[in-house]
Amino acid sequence: MAVRYSVIIPTFNRAEQLLLTLVSFDRVNYLKDQYEIIVVDDGSTDGTRELVKGFRSGLRLHYFANEVQRGRSVTRNLGLRHAKGGYVVFCDADFIVLPEFFQVLDDDHRAYPRAVLSGIPNSWDDAYTHFHPDFSNVEKQKCREVLVQVGLWNDEFDTVDRIVPLLTPDDLINRTGRLSQLVIRDRFHPNVRIQFAKSDVAPWLMLITRCVSIPRTYLTRIGGFNEKFVKYGLEDWELGYRLHRMKIRFHSIRRVLGYHQEHPNVYRGEMGNKENLRIMYKTHGFMDPELNLFAVMPAWEDVANYKDTLRVLSRGMKSKSKRSTALLMKNTLRIAAEQFAKRKRPEAYKRSLRSIRMKLRALKKKGHTARVLRTILARSANLVNR
Structure with missing residues (x-):
């Protein structure tokens, strides 16, 4: 079969x-x-x-x-x-x-x-299936908090030098319910x-x-x-x-x-997120805002902010009144991604960002799309300091 x-x-x-x-x-x-x-x-x-x-x-x-x-x-x-x-x-x-x-x-x-x-x-x-002696102090405290609540904490865990099983194969085989106790x-x-x-x-x-x-x-x-x-x-x-x-x-x-x-x-x-992101840019280029946004607003740090920013850009590209601002946003993300990946001359990069700020002021836009663009410009400026 x-x-x-x-x-x-x-x-x-x-x-x-x-x-x-x-x-x-x-x-x-x-x-x-x-x-x-x-x-x-x-x-x-x-x-x-x-x-x-x-x-x-x-x-x-x-x-x-x-x-x-x-x-x-x-x-x-x-x-x-x-x-x-x-x-x-x-x-x-x-x-x-x-x-x-x-x-x-x-x-x-x-x-x-x-x-x-x-x-x-x-x-x-x-789920805490094992207590690891390699847990950091913060990780040990989080583990303690979960195990204390279900009566499974042992003070000896603080000094053990081996991995201690909290869930056994028999617990899974016999479906004892122990797993549900250990879930965070x-x-x-x-x-x-x-x-x-x-x-x-x-x-x-x-x-x-x-x-x-x-x-x-x-x-x-x-x-x-x-x-x-x-x-x-x-x-x-x-x-x-x-x-x-x-x-x-x-x-x-x-x-x-x-x-x-x-x-x-x-x-x-x-x-290796930063190194691997550079590999992504080398492989896929700088034409897609979904990738370019990673340079200044990485999804692994704040997925909600990342996705909401893409939605603002998408709506802006479809709106006559917001399209000019959205295009500036798209261009800013491309420039920022190229700077992140190629580490271009910082002065030339700063001039590019200044030019976009001047164009945004000339448009006299004050809506949400313009505010998001200003945030992206501020984050883009920080790339030269990384």
Whole structure:
């Protein structure tokens, strides 16, 4: 029987969390010959190979590995080359899926047959499945607050030098309800969730590889992830952007599919958003305001402000009275993105911004579009100081 879903799980030194992820996939309410799990190891040194090779279940479980650490894009593409399913599900090694995971995907793929399905934002909540001695003081305090509320905090956690399991495979197998006790509720502002679910502007921001399902033919057509991205950050959005340019639709799944296992922030590795954004500009150029806006108002910092600004620009381009201001905004974003990417001569850049300010004053516009443009000009000016 043909495989319907290929679940690709990249991992690096996440053995404890990966075990729970694999157990959760083993316990889904779905025929096991309908899906395969592809674990791709990016050079782990914590026994990940032995864990996967020794995992006993009815799963179609495959293990592949890079000889040395090469980054998330290369790792996911390695899994993609071995995928046989009609749909490819990218899932993190620290994501516990609920039993109805594939049933929900089936329902939404039938309702949106040519769309990319995203678990974001409704499957964004975290759970403390382990206490990590590498938690920062702030992270330890947040963990303490959650565990105290459900009576699971132990003062000895403050001095342990090993990872302490708070959720066990047996809890998942026997559905003890422990997972629900460990979930961190309402970490994100409601408006952040609302904005990620909207598809009127930049719908490609939904492609976050914690949990996303994509027809495999789409990935084959665009060649998978951009392997120039080595550091953490933006590699999933860049893939989503290319799919968006192919006119592929995006849909946010309204049901919860699972929970991310909270871990120390340092486990993510060095954040490479700025370097990777320069790669995006080199790859895609400076013609699209959705990309150019990242230079002065990055979506990873404030997605609501980012999307609202794009909406102001879009409405302005359609309005006779606002079009001149919107064109100045569009031009400012292009100039700012080029400055961010190429680091041009600061004096020439400042002259370009002064010219736009003079044109805006000449227009004598005082509406919302003009106010947003002034904000963008102020932020653009700060680029020379970065």
